[in-house]
Amino acid sequence: MIEPEYSQPAIEPVKTPAEKWEGVAFSWCKAATLTLVISALHLQKFALPILAGGTAAFYIVAHFAGAKTSRCILQKPLIIAAFWGAVSCLSLWFLLRPA
Numbered sequence: 001m002i003e004p005e006y007s008q009p010a011i012e013p014v015k016t017p018a019e020k021w022e023g024v025a026f027s028w029c030k031a032a033t034l035t036l037v038i039s040a041l042h043l044q045k046f047a048l049p050i051l052a053g054g055t056a057a058f059y060i061v062a063h064f065a066g067a068k069t070s071r072c073i074l075q076k077p078l079i080i081a082a083f084w085g086a087v088s089c090l091s092l093w094f095l096l097r098p099a
Helices: 017-040 044-064 077-096
Strands: none
Touching: 017 044, 044 077
């Protein structure tokens, strides 16, 4: 049986320090862009529940699309989704609870 090309283990190229720092900078750029959009919509106080909930939702989608691991420190998509889902729910509860 002929194995498809994509079944070969991926060889990760070694990243230069510049590439590593650009990756960190790009992550911050994405966070800043999302914060800017949320601020432009005047939803600043809901930034954490919105971003955490979105993170949880996208990790759930990634899991069902076949992702088994992530570059995130928690590594497993469903564990990451559970963590950020809990952060989203708790932060929303603190924002909306009666005083």
